[in-house]
Amino acid sequence: MLKGKLVNIRWIKNSDLKYIFEWINDPEIQFFAQEDYPITFNQWHVRRIYSDGIKGKRYVFIIEDKTGYVIGELWLYPIDLRKKMAELVIVIGRKNFHGRGYGKDAINTIKKYCFEKLKLEAIYLKVFSFNRKAINCYLSCGFKTIGKGVKKVLRGDRYFEELIMELRKE
Numbered sequence: 687m688l689k690g691k692l693v694n695i696r697w698i699k700n701s702d703l704k705y706i707f708e709w710i711n712d713p714e715i716q717f718f719a720q721e722d723y724p725i726t727f728n729q730w731h732v733r734r735i736y737s738d739g740i741k742g743k744r745y746v747f748i749i750e751d752k753t754g755y756v757i758g759e760l761w762l763y764p765i766d767l768r769k770k771m772a773e774l775v776i777v778i779g780r781k782n783f784h785g786r787g788y789g790k791d792a793i794n795t796i797k798k799y800c801f802e803k804l805k806l807e808a809i810y811l812k813v814f815s816f817n818r819k820a821i822n823c824y825l826s827c828g829f830k831t832i833g834k835g836v837k838k839v840l841r842g843d844r845y846f847e848e849l850i851m852e853l854r855k856e
């Protein structure tokens with residue numbers, strides 16, 4: 687268990703899938719987090735996506751508040767321990783927890799784990815250019831925009847870029 691100021695971060699387990707099922711199918715969350723939108727995930731899809739995490743074969747974590755209430759998920763995937771880098775994915779799935787410092791605290795907590803425990807040199811992530819809240823959150827955690835992804839994402843009748851952001855160990 688990794689302890690932040692507002693959150694605890696722990697490995698995912700089977701009983702978390704019911705919470706994930708709710709937010710992975712929430713169009714408001716999908717709008718910001720999923721390339722394909724809107725999209726429906728059935729129980730089988732969800733189990734398949736998270737099964738390697740539950741088996742301990744992937745770095746998939748659950749974010750809880752300090753009362754143990756499940757509020758989101760965090761992935762370090764892919765992770766390359768030889769090249770000392772990992773991609774970070776974060777979703778605070780409970781919308782009423784947005785904008786209250788939980789995302790930032792979760793990232794700062796996992797950042798410490800990545801650099802101090804896993805001895806990584808860099809963490810990177812992808813974010814859609816319209817996702818101001820996420821971009822501000824990442825900037826506030828020390829990430830810098832280093833480029834643009836190849837893919838573009840469609841929202842309504844507009845295409846948006848995917849930005850690549852990176853945080854290097856100081």
Ligand SMILES: CC(C)(COP(=O)(O)OP(=O)(O)OC[C@H]1O[C@@H](n2cnc3c(N)ncnc32)[C@H](O)[C@@H]1OP(=O)(O)O)[C@@H](O)C(=O)NCCC(=O)NCCS
Nearest residue numbers: 718777778784785786787788789790813819820822823826
């Ligand atoms: C993006 C996300 C992880 C951010 O977490 P959060 O808990 O909502 O954000 P925080 O409250 O920790 O905010 C951190 C920073 O973001 C900025 N921020 C917060 N709410 C904001 C808003 N509504 N608009 C613009 N910036 C905002 C603030 O600058 C804050 O920095 P500061 O504390 O230094 O002022 C979370 O909102 C989320 O999961 N959203 C839905 C899915 C998603 O977009 N995932 C990311 C895909 S790349």
